[in-house]
Amino acid sequence: GPCSDGVTNNIPKCCGAGILDLLYLDCKTPTQVTSILNPLSAVCGRVGLQAKCCTLGIAGLGVLC
Secondary structure (H helix, E strand, O other), X not given: OOOOOOOOOOEEXXXXXXXXXXXXXXXXXXXXXXXXOOOHHHHHHOXXXXXXXXXXXXXXXXXXX
């Protein structure tokens, strides 16, 4: 996939503006399949968001990316 297979930061998301480029409150799961020809950055860019690789959210406050 577009993100590494590590324990953290391994969930591809499309996010808006973050807090300190770390905590994101408005991330969405990509609606299109990503590939070499359709990278995560392009999928997210079409909906005006940034491609991020995230870790699961913390108590509903957002996700760390």
